[in-house]
Amino acid sequence: MTTVRDSFHTRIGFILAAAGSAIGLGNIWGFPTQAANNGGGAFLFIYLIVTLLLALPALYSEMYIGNQTQKNPVGALQEACASKSAGLGKFAGLFGLMGAILMLSFYSIVAGWMLSHALAPIAEFFDFSSASQWLETSSLGRNIVFTPIFIVLTALIIFRGIHKGIERWSSRLMPALFVMLIGLIIYILQQPGASEGLEMYLVPDFSQITNPKLIISAMGQAFFSLSIGVGGMMVYGSYLKKGDNLGKLVVSITALDTLIAFLAGLLIIPALFVAQHNGLKVFDNGVLIGEGQLIFNILPNLFDAMGDVGIIVGLVFFSLMSMAALTSTLSSTEVPVSYLVEEKNMSRNSATLGVSVVVLIASMTLVAFFDPLFGMIITWVNTFQLPIMGLFYFIVVGWLWSRGNRLQQEAKRGDSLWITVWANYIRFVCPILLSIVFINVAFR
Numbered sequence: 123m124t125t126v127r128d129s130f131h132t133r134i135g136f137i138l139a140a141a142g143s144a145i146g147l148g149n150i151w152g153f154p155t156q157a158a159n160n161g162g163g164a165f166l167f168i169y170l171i172v173t174l175l176l177a178l179p180a181l182y183s184e185m186y187i188g189n190q191t192q193k194n195p196v197g198a199l200q201e202a203c204a205s206k207s208a209g210l211g212k213f214a215g216l217f218g219l220m221g222a223i224l225m226l227s228f229y230s231i232v233a234g235w236m237l238s239h240a241l242a243p244i245a246e247f248f249d250f251s252s253a254s255q256w257l258e259t260s261s262l263g264r265n266i267v268f269t270p271i272f273i274v275l276t277a278l279i280i281f282r283g284i285h286k287g288i289e290r291w292s293s294r295l296m297p298a299l300f301v302m303l304i305g306l307i308i309y310i311l312q313q314p315g316a317s318e319g320l321e322m323y324l325v326p327d328f329s330q331i332t333n334p335k336l337i338i339s340a341m342g343q344a345f346f347s348l349s350i351g352v353g354g355m356m357v358y359g360s361y362l363k364k365g366d367n368l369g370k371l372v373v374s375i376t377a378l379d380t381l382i383a384f385l386a387g388l389l390i391i392p393a394l395f396v397a398q399h400n401g402l403k404v405f406d407n408g409v410l411i412g413e414g415q416l417i418f419n420i421l422p423n424l425f426d427a428m429g430d431v432g433i434i435v436g437l438v439f440f441s442l443m444s445m446a447a448l449t450s451t452l453s454s455t456e457v458p459v460s461y462l463v464e465e466k467n468m469s470r471n472s473a474t475l476g477v478s479v480v481v482l483i484a485s486m487t488l489v490a491f492f493d494p495l496f497g498m499i500i501t502w503v504n505t506f507q508l509p510i511m512g513l514f515y516f517i518v519v520g521w522l523w524s525r526g527n528r529l530q531q532e533a534k535r536g537d538s539l540w541i542t543v544w545a546n547y548i549r550f551v552c553p554i555l556l557s558i559v560f561i562n563v564a565f566r
């Protein structure tokens with residue numbers, strides 16, 4: 123069967139979709155929380171370094187494999203490893219695919235919380251205060267309602283394909299997200315107490331910088347934030363014309379993702395201090411109290427304390443979170459869907475349906491056995507799955523892939539110094555650096 127593969131139609135559409143995958147709860151929730159807990163500006167500083175030295179090359183390698191092979195992540199890794207061991211490639215591809223499903227299973231639950239919090243201010247506005255209370259309080263019932271809603275929203279976009287679904291919706295949602303974020307920052311920075319937060323965020327406490335915990339957290343955060351390691355970026359790369367200048371695109375995507383994380387810090391950290399100014403308990407001995415409390419307790423309380431304006435601010439904030447989450451689940455869902463369509467000859471509709479059912483079952487299992495499963499899955503994905511796959515991408519691009527790997531061939535020919543440096547950086551430096559950090563994480 124030779125059907126034409128669906129693809130992104132414009133470069134900007136591709137950038138917005140890939141940036142949409144990268145920009146998610148990790149940027150707006152994870153990054154500011156980690157920064158607030160790890161010395162503010164010091165974390166930002168280390169984060170930038172780790173992103174440039176390791177996460178960006180990993181993103182490049184992941185996208186490069188997809189782009190050169192023009193295949194789904196399982197097929198792509200199988201082809202890239204063919205001359206050494208196609209079996210290893212297939213295994214790694216399926217391992218990534220499993221990571222995508224695991225990531226979706228917890229991410230959809232959290233995204234459901236964002237949706238329900240976005241509806242709460244609307245219920246409040248219409249004076250349905252018990253409904254609004256239900257929407258704002260975590261419960262089994264709320265998970266059972268909102269997780270599936272979120273999975274269905276993702277499926278509706280995936281059904282429509284790359285151009286009409288993913289590209290079109292990312293191009294709508296990402297600019298809206300940006301405008302909302304800027305609006306919220308401007309508002310929060312004018313509130314009393316905000317300047318203290320700004321200071322903590324922007325003035326690095328350099329005594330923290332040599333703390334190994336900081337470097338490790340920053341690396342985990344950078345990989346998660348750039349969506350490295352589940353094949354989502356690989357499959358997006360495969361829907362881009364072969365040989366498009368990937369370097370520039372990867373730099374743009376990384377820059378956008380980092381910009382949004384930075385801006386989210388500019389919103390959340392000052393908001394914490396505004397909340398503290400209003401008498402809410404935010405820090406305990408300089409440590410942020412409970413990560414979950416930040417988004418689902420401190421911020422809603424802060425919005426409540428703002429009266430009518432707070433209703434709008436809350437609505438905008440949680441809509442923004444929901445949109446950011448939605449463009450992130452798209453790329454992970456596309457991984458198993460593209461696999462089923464290309465390797466198992468399924469129609470796109472049945473593949474999407476099948477994958478959504480699997481994700482639903484996985485996430486409902488997490489909901490049912492929330493403690494300890496939820497935390498375990500998140501730790502597994504962040505601490506093991508993403509760095510292991512990142513390392514594998516480096517090894518594929520640097521070592522295992524001999525045919526069709528233009529980068530290493532051009533480097534061998536010595537066409538340009540820049541390419542030689544880049545290829546060898548991926549071949550030697552990246553795997554070593556990543557292994558050092560990873561061993562520190564895994565055997566802490």
Ligand code: PHE
Pocket residue numbers: 143144145146147148149225346347348349350352354450451453454
């Ligand atoms: N990058 C997304 C975020 O920051 C999360 C994600 C991880 C998405 C892995 C896809 C794959 O929230």
